[in-house]
Amino acid sequence: MENQNGNSKLKAIIAILAILLVGSLIYIFKLTSDAKTLETVVSTTKSEKDDVMKDLEELKATYDAAIAENTSMSDELIAERDKVTKLMAELKTAKGDAASLRKYKDQYKQMEQKMRNLMQEVEVLKKENQTLTTNLDSTKVVLEDSKKYNQVLVGQNEELAKTVEKGSKLSVTNLKTAAYKQRSSGKQIETDKASRTDLLQISFTIAENAIAKSGDKVYYVQVIDAKNNVLGDKATISFGETSLTYSFTTTVKYENKTVNVKEQLPGKDFAKGTYFVNVFDKGELVSKSSFTLK
Known part of the structure; x- marks a missing residue:
């Protein structure tokens, strides 16, 4: 149990x-x-x-x-x-x-x-900027082309102005000098003798130029004798930094047609030897010649 x-x-x-x-x-x-x-x-x-x-x-x-x-x-x-x-x-x-x-x-x-x-x-x-950049580049190219074209035009205009200025200058040709003896009757007889010389006759021609400016033109004539003396007025004038002593001036009424200029320079006691004649348009020499008195 x-x-x-x-x-x-x-x-x-x-x-x-x-x-x-x-x-x-x-x-x-x-x-x-x-x-x-x-x-x-x-x-x-x-x-x-x-x-x-x-x-x-x-x-x-x-x-x-x-x-x-x-x-x-x-x-x-x-x-x-x-x-x-x-x-x-x-x-x-x-x-x-x-x-x-x-x-x-x-x-x-x-x-x-x-x-x-x-x-x-x-x-x-970005797309708008790209488009703007493209447009700006195109505009820049156009402006550059225009600038170059304008520079060409300016250059051409300058050349044309120079050509016109050059072409508008009057041409002085046929510079001649003759010595004369003055008779009491007034008759002048050409001579090449220094002792017989009473005056020098200087002549030159201004050629026809259709684009030249018409009006009165003043030329300065310088005659230097064999002793390097300036004959005549012996007046001096300045053109900028350049001064010129001249024998006489002649004023010509120019109307774009050919003009024949004739001036006389009286004197006495002309020296023998070679003489030099220069014609100036303001301070620029436009013609020169020489002659000899015996």
């Missing part, structure tokens, strides 16, 4: 221990399962956080590239990039729970859409 009671108690203890063992195993299994689930959640959360951070880094890189192009939207692009940079800094210190990640994901999506809109504006602006 006592043995039966002892066996019953033993069986009861074994049953209790078995139940406790099964309970412990179930509890341990649950703890292990919860730990794996938590590890999976933590791992997934960390991966999602890294993905959001990567997306934000790419967004920032896009803004950096756009800002480097130095468009007129640079200030707005910089402001949006700074917002991305600030969000990245907040994400680094965030707890990483699901609710927090959802908030950062939503902010990223908003920023990404803003970036897309800005990039579209940038592209439009």
